[in-house]
Amino acid sequence: MIRPVVISAAVASLLSLAACQTTGGSTTASLTGGTPSLVDPLDRLIDKYETSGSVYEIPDMKAGVQPLLTSDEAGLWLMFDKFEATAKTSGQRLIDPALHNYVSQLVCKLAGPYCPDVRVYVMRVPEFNASMAPNGMMNVFSGLLLRAHNEAQLSMVIGHEIGHFVRRHSIQRMRDMSDKAAFHTFFSIAMGAVGIPAMSDIAYLGIMGSISAFSRDHEREADKFGVLFMRDHNYDITEGAKIWENLIRELDALGDDRPTRSFFFASHPPPDERAKTLNLFADKLQGPAFPAKDNRDAYRAVIGKHRHWMLEDEIRQRRPKRTLELIKILIADGYNVGELKFFEGEVYRLRNDKDEDDLNNAVSAYHEAKRLGGYPAKLHRSLGIVYRRLDRIDDARDELGQYLRLMPDAPDAPFIRQMLKPVG
Amino acid sequence: MTTLRRIAAIGLILALGACTTYSMVEATKGYEVGDAFKVDTPIAWNKARVHSPNIELWTLDGLLQTLVFVTGVSNGDTLFSGPDEKKPKFDEKSTIIEAKAFIIDSLLTSGVLEYREISFAPAKLAGQDGFRVEFKFTKEDGMERRAFVVGALKDKKLYAIMYSGAEIYFYDRAKQEAESVISSAHFL
Amino acid sequence: MRRMKMLIVVVLIVHMVSACVTTSFYKSDKLTAQESDRTVLLLPADVELSELTAGGLTEINAEWTAQAQRHIDTFLKKALSERKAQLVRLASASGDTNRLSKQVQILKLHGAVGRTILTHQYIPEMKLPTKGDKFEWTLGPETRLLREKYGARYGLFVYVRDSYTSAGRAVAMFLAAALFGVSLQGGTQLGFASLVDLDTGDIVWFNRLFRGHGDLRDEPGAEDTVKTLLENFPT
Structure with missing residues (x-):
């Protein structure tokens, strides 16, 4: 290796x-x-x-x-x-x-x-x-x-x-x-x-x-x-x-x-040259008489199912600035924003830059995901771990407990139970 | 293309010459691995000279199977030392779940593909509470491989021993011996 | 493709490290001369012929490669029948594209073991001390799948890369040598062949080829290459 x-x-x-x-x-x-x-x-x-x-x-x-x-x-x-x-x-x-x-x-x-x-x-x-x-x-x-x-x-x-x-x-x-x-x-x-x-x-x-x-x-x-x-x-x-x-x-x-x-x-x-030229082509070729489509629903129906691991792969590249911008662009597109907010939280949690207040950034992103729905159950585990680092022990227990309720048989459940036993 | 190939070949020779000739680890008791472990091994292994202070690598058949000792990763270090900015860095405040994720993420950014977890459970390493994770994976060549990692946190550092090999024949060939080395491990 | 390039790099190293040997072989003592079953499964020979252009780029030549493949086939058959072996062919390699199928995995393992042998058996600096001077490599008994499927006792794998100097390159080589006494690399032939006992998976014979001459484009050249590659092939 x-x-x-x-x-x-x-x-x-x-x-x-x-x-x-x-x-x-x-x-x-x-x-x-x-x-x-x-x-x-x-x-x-x-x-x-x-x-x-x-x-x-x-x-x-x-x-x-x-x-x-x-x-x-x-x-x-x-x-x-x-x-x-x-x-x-x-x-x-x-x-x-x-x-x-x-x-x-x-x-x-x-x-x-x-x-x-x-x-x-x-x-x-x-x-x-x-x-x-x-x-x-x-x-x-x-x-x-x-x-x-x-x-x-x-x-x-x-x-x-x-x-x-x-x-x-x-x-x-x-x-x-x-x-x-x-x-x-x-x-x-x-x-x-x-x-x-x-x-x-x-x-x-x-x-x-x-x-x-x-x-x-x-x-x-x-x-x-x-x-x-x-x-x-x-x-x-x-x-x-x-x-x-x-x-x-x-x-x-x-x-x-x-x-x-x-x-x-x-x-x-x-x-930028390419974008400009393509827009020029669009002006010449497309008009009110030309019913252009983008087939976004067909695309999302297939790719949406795979986006979770694609985002995991992206996060593994360890280029948080770029990944955050990508997530922002995807959020503007509007498909399953709850999932995107979860991953935004993950980028902050893994970067954990104190000058940027990343742990609190992560908390806000996770909360936004919870509000929107469509996020994976492991959000509660991530949020619990972030709360522990912020010494918000009661909040941490709530989130980790919620994770266990949703995923009682998860492979890491024994570790979570261990964490919940002694306070902190 | 030929010129580049030649440069690459020469570079490779220098790299290999500099860091990876093999020496023998005899079947013995109380062998010291880095500044971290003391282990017993029932068979002889080939130990590679590697350019990474917190890694020791043993093998029987070249890279067809490897036993890798991680002898203490400190806060801010990558798993395999190297200049790569993109590799995950260890955080001394990690929980065991995060420590395991750190190892797996490090492998996934070092050529491991198609990671399929078989099991993940609490386990002890050298008497210390930790974890054991078993998985299958492949690399770009598409050959199936199997591996397990036993890891633990001690004094804000991450310690681990990993065994991996080609799924056909080579993983099984030294698995028992690797298990025996791991279960004999003590912290120095 | 990456693997091929890797192999080329490895073989180049082998060449540089071990001065200028042409071939060298290993035979396992597990091979019994008395074995009565002499059916050999011929795995698709991996052959590629390319041209070194004046600038030092290598271009694969499809016509030469097709010729060489035919020639190697003919002479492998001939050489093996002279040794009283019977040849069996592998079903078209392109057929099985399921990465996880046993046959695909066995072939991938064979490639990995071949590269490991080239590295650790031929490069003195990379010797594995526990192996001593023995030649002991195996794919393990799962190769029986091939034995049962094709009714063959042995599997033979041949890999050859051959490059030739184009006219433009030849002029550059001449100029460089004449003016500066520097030698630019001309064509080279490199490859290996391995014989696997499909019952045990043991690699019973392994031969490496590396030389600065040889030509697979015509029949005599191909016959010579096959002869060199199968030199010391167990009888």
């Missing part, structure tokens, strides 16, 4: 590479060029969202087509086929049938003719992300399901991932990276020859920059697919903008701890 920590640090650097290939995405087939991209009409609507051009060099993939075995693309597929075989029985994969069916049916609906080519795996990872591999393997993280408020928001992200697939971004990116890295090798040898070894680092940074800039264009293009699919299925595009606005709020809440250099922001357009 110790060494793995050390190993994982070393392996992490390798993984980040795998991850960056996963975030790009796409596929296939014989390169019969010339067909206009699906997103061309959107470009005519908003030319401001123009890309650097290279993005359009490869034609869309065709539904149901696999790459030729002799192509570099087939190699890329093979790698991800193996990865997918591992993902199927990975410890992170969620196999709850209702959750899986809901997400994969949504993917199928959005993907349309590409539906048979895409396979979805819902992974228990408490981060805002989804990824698309070139061979059609899509990963949806539980942290995204927690943050999306409705089907429209989730559709924006899923449509975006399908866009990577349709536009075969992975193979474009891989070809681009191979060329640039090859150039770098020669460049560093040449520089070494004239005695300026430091120069090669600068070249390397430049190459890294252009690689991430290149993929940022991919992200922009994929965003258009998100919009396109939302429009085709009458989803409210402004919801797509909201998911980015909410992410900005979460990250801003970190204050000085906001990640300055992260892979995510190097390779993605800034969230």
Whole structure:
């Protein structure tokens, strides 16, 4: 249990590479060029969202087509086929049938003719992300399901991932990276020859920059697919903008701890740019005549059942400022606020920062949850423990007693009874 | 990619060389673990040199099964020492329920997935009132594992001994011996 | 994927630590030469061939990999029949995707034990003192499930990663060597094979392969690799 920590640090650097290939995405087939991209009409609507051009060099993939075995693309597929075989029985994969069916049916609906080519795996990872591999393997993280408020928001992200697939971004990116890295090798040898070894680092940074800039264009293009699919299925595009606005709020809440250099922001357009553009699309595409929906009830019916453990996973990340902001955003959305207030109390209880008066913050949040209902019985245990710390012994006894009445057979009941015996 | 791999490999060698070669713990009585316990062991174990002052790790088959001694976590410490800001920190005012939650949360932020509790009940560690929790879990590789932890609070510090192993074969292989080590434990 | 990368890292370490050995093997004394049942369950060989591009990136080549898989298959069959063993195949690995199924778990355990052996048996610094100089590794008797399901006495697991130098990379290597006397890494072949007694779960034979040459893309090269990998295979 110790060494793995050390190993994982070393392996992490390798993984980040795998991850960056996963975030790009796409596929296939014989390169019969010339067909206009699906997103061309959107470009005519908003030319401001123009890309650097290279993005359009490869034609869309065709539904149901696999790459030729002799192509570099087939190699890329093979790698991800193996990865997918591992993902199927990975410890992170969620196999709850209702959750899986809901997400994969949504993917199928959005993907349309590409539906048979895409396979979805819902992974228990408490981060805002989804990824698309070139061979059609899509990963949806539980942290995204927690943050999306409705089907429209989730559709924006899923449509975006399908866009990577349709536009075969992975193979474009891989070809681009191979060329640039090859150039770098020669460049560093040449520089070494004239005695300026430091120069090669600068070249390397430049190459890294252009690689991430290149993929940022991919992200922009994929965003258009998100919009396109939302429009085709009458989803409210402004919801797509909201998911980015909410992410900005979460990250801003970190204050000085906001990640300055992260892979995510190097390779993605800034969230505020995305939100702005999506709102622009919404203005152009949506109007009074366009009955946009968000299907929030269908979403809550499925995800709501899983939100408890998703919030537990989030709290375990130990980033209280961000988690509190997330909870605030979810409270504004209004679904089962009692549950959210309980978790707000848990964040305060676990942070226990005396300068912030967290124990009393926790008490208020728990009380609000009690008033609203919809909270778990263990709220009484948490509140009892907080009262003990505040030396409010009688209140503590009441709450712990209430917990025992509700959960007489809980595994920790013997410990609670022990606590109740001698005062304090 | 190759360059990074090479760097990672070299880093790993340095890391391994620096902190984890194995030495023998013979079958013996009264073996001292850290500054915390005195234990008897009916069989010989391999003890890993680890870079964590309040941890001692024994094994028979590498990481296929491990017996980990937590020899005193103080207020504000993480379970496995390390610079990670995101890991839970121990609070000396913890109740036993909170101490158990601290251990499980620490494991869940160190690669443990799919935690499924089998039992949680009062138990003694080295004569001190505490708890015993048994559970199944997996890691990213999806291989099933089993574990139990016996823990207790003493003088505002958390002490524990955990045993875990691959569910097929390796957990059972040394479980009895691990139990025997744990039941022989005394505080120093 | 993470496991594959991990393995590569481990094998690289093995290489660095133990200078430049090509293969080395272990045979358990539990293997009796007189065993009459010679049916061997061939677990899907995990093979991947990739190309080192000029910049040092590795790209998996699907065509080479498919060729290599075919070649390895052919020559494993040939090599094993020369040793009078009968081959049985595992039902398509993709079929069983239930993480908790016994078969999936046994295969996962086999992978974990294989990595443990590479670490603790081949790296001197990582030796486990209680093991002494013995080779004593087992998956435990639950492997009988495979024995009963497939009617095989042994299970053979083969893992190979092979990389080749592309033309661009070769030029860079040459330049680096000529101008600065530095050597850039060329292609390498690494892998291991293990034979499990499915009745007891004991790993009765284990062989590691690591070398700077070898080619699985054509028949003679593949035959040579299989030969090297099965060198000292129990008869």
